[in-house]
Amino acid sequence: MGSVNIAQARKSYGALEVLHGVSVNIANGEFVVLVGPSGCGKSTLLRMIAGLEAISGGEIAIDGKVVNTLAPKERDIAMVFQSYALYPHMTVEANMGFSLRLGGAPKDAIKARVAEAAKMLGLEDYLKRYPRHLSGGQRQRVAMGRAMVRKPKVFLFDEPLSNLDAKLRVQMRSEIKRNHQRLKTTTVYVTHDQIEAMTMADRIVVMNGGVVEQVGSPLELYDRPANLFVAGFIGSPSMNILSGRLENGTFMTADGTAFAVPGMASFGNRDVRLGIRPEHLCLDPNGLRAEIVTVEPTGSETQVMMRLGGHDVVGVFRERVVNAPGEMLPVSIDAERAHIFDPQTGKRLEA
Structure with a gap:
């Protein structure tokens, strides 16, 4: 060796x-x-x-x-x-x-x-x-x-x-x-x-x-x-990246879509990029409403392309999704697994 x-x-x-x-x-x-x-x-x-x-x-x-x-x-x-x-x-x-x-x-x-x-x-x-x-x-x-x-x-x-x-x-x-x-x-x-x-x-x-x-x-x-x-680059499908702003621990996109991001209040009020893995989107009847673009069943899971907060995002769900394109799908984000990046340098910010 x-x-x-x-x-x-x-x-x-x-x-x-x-x-x-x-x-x-x-x-x-x-x-x-x-x-x-x-x-x-x-x-x-x-x-x-x-x-x-x-x-x-x-x-x-x-x-x-x-x-x-x-x-x-x-x-x-x-x-x-x-x-x-x-x-x-x-x-x-x-x-x-x-x-x-x-x-x-x-x-x-x-x-x-x-x-x-x-x-x-x-x-x-x-x-x-x-x-x-x-x-x-x-x-x-x-x-x-x-x-x-x-x-x-x-x-x-x-x-x-x-x-x-x-x-x-x-x-x-x-x-x-x-x-x-x-x-x-x-x-x-x-x-x-x-x-x-x-x-x-x-x-x-x-x-x-x-x-x-x-x-x-x-x-x-x-x-x-x-x-x-x-x-x-790492991950398939790749991580979803959303542009927006942190305000007192809440992430908000340009169209007003907002959700709390626990542990991120220490970053203050600033523009950021938020990253979320497709498997960290969850089906939730009380969640955010996302418009379905495409549904791709693979058998063991379902990949869904959606429009959420003005961004195209991909969700990977263990459940079978039978909704048609154009319908609304209620989803929530596992915000504790979210990543925050600086929009200028692209570097990941540590809480």
Whole structure:
């Protein structure tokens, strides 16, 4: 295993700087997910760790050794890409053992390592097959096995599940996490899918515009987002954000919709953004009246898009909602779980 320490890492393409001094420390055996919208710099940072992109400033160290100028093969890392990148003329067994053969490993050692990885990944019956005879999920397992046989200090995953259908993505998420729990190899995983990040990570690094917005465990980011960006990005459906004003512990929107927000009186009278998770809206016959826009039943729950206080909001209810669009739905807000943000800085305000 190996730690990864990134200190003030910068990346520029000519005059264009795409990473602006990123610092992240990843401990031995930790599973860290880099997440953010397209173009935020997460894949660029991963490629810098791998040595596939030169670092423009700062420092990257693996297991305490600065690797800024080292070639990828000298960093003791293994990378799994979005594309499987398998050799079509080689069997599964040959694909998985290829890097070891290049390194001059003995045949018996290669065979043993490939067999060990194949057993972990459920590929024992496919070793003599060629990639064209495999499903997408099986090909991705082979790509993972090719990385595993090297027994590197660090695994790097660059959106490995993007090409899979929804059911396979769920299955592969579980397999990757289960294998990490077995191997305890330090893992850095890039995705734009925050559900992947929430379900797999020990810690999540949320990136936006080449900077780190927040680092923390999945539930830390979900329960205490540092700013409006993290609040809106983490969670599906995302947090509802309402603009309004606090007056003596009461939140009021521009159209006069008002409700008490316990514990927020200490903020005084000021303009704020109020955030509320969709599951913290409740059906309440004595609550506020919201106009239904759409109703989306999923079986176990119902998602309802509504117009409330001049804002489009989403509620997630365990109850079955049979009302039609245009009808009014009485709802209340679990105000004790509300978040208050500064409208200028976007930062979460602490009570």
